[in-house]
Amino acid sequence: MRVLIVEDEPVIALEIEAIVLDRLPSVETVVACSVRDALKIVDGAPLDLAFLDIDVTDGKTYSLALELRLKHVPFVFVSGADRGEAPDELKLERRVPKPFRPESIARELDALARKDES
Template identity: 45%
Template sequence: MADIRVLIVEDDPFIAMDIESAVADQLGDDVELIVVGSVAEARRMTAKQLACALLDIDVVGGKTFDVASVLQEIGTPFAFVSGSAPQEVPAALRNVRFLRKPFSTREVAAFVKSAVGALDLKAMPG
């Protein structure tokens, strides 16, 4: 696995560290973790090639729903990791994985592993 980039959008530094730790434990040195705390930074990061993303809903600058829509359009797997209620998510994004805070780091790691595994399968010659 090379060039695996995981976007983490989380404005609480302690929660961001928990998520980073869970992903790093799962993927080790093969992953580049991009941690941002605002909607504006997250928007900029969607231009990068990402393996997957973990989005808090309420961050600096508003909600991440437009970022989620862009990721959905370009086919980047993502999950919401939020204390918000799942029913607050717009209808077009309700089929997305939702990890409720307080989350289990095992759940976060499992999502990332499955997203990266799906990428590896797509990259294999068929």
């Protein structure tokens, strides 16, 4: 299983990664701090799940989320951004508000993993 984490704050990226690896130790995690870097990862080896901050170093991850949707990769936004700012087609996507509690990330990871298996 391969999990993408898109987050431009290193401490938060590490925290999400630690939660994922604690829950699923055999997972490969890939971290990107920008939409550009994340799109390169998406175009590479297949992904199974993704956690996306909305506001990263080079803009918003909405285009990335739409690309993941096209590739049938389940994802969740992990962001303090206002849900109302999202494009209509992404307003109802899964979301963990920042600041988050580790169990919120773990719960979403479990839900995404189940979705990926179906």
